[in-house]
Amino acid sequence: MGLPIEVVDTYKYLGVALSSSLSFTYHLRDRTSAAEMDLNRNWSSFIAQDLIPLFAKKN
Numbered sequence: 001m002g003l004p005i006e007v008v009d010t011y012k013y014l015g016v017a018l019s020s021s022l023s024f025t026y027h028l029r030d031r032t033s034a035a036e037m038d039l040n041r042n043w044s045s046f047i048a049q050d051l052i053p054l055f056a057k058k059n
Contacts, residue, residue: 010019010026017027046052 008020010017012018017030019026
């Protein structure tokens with residue numbers, strides 16, 4: 001007949017991570033992690049600029 005449907009714990013659809021238990025926990029952790037990485041990348045390039053005095057970078 002057809003192929004069996006694969007059962008998974010989480011599935012990302014339209015940018016939202018859906019879990020088998022319909023919990024938002026996985027989605028929130030995924031988005032939080034992505035936001036932290038973006039903030040760290042932006043912050044490090046901001047700190048690397050020569051416009052910020054050295055004493056301010058150490059604090």
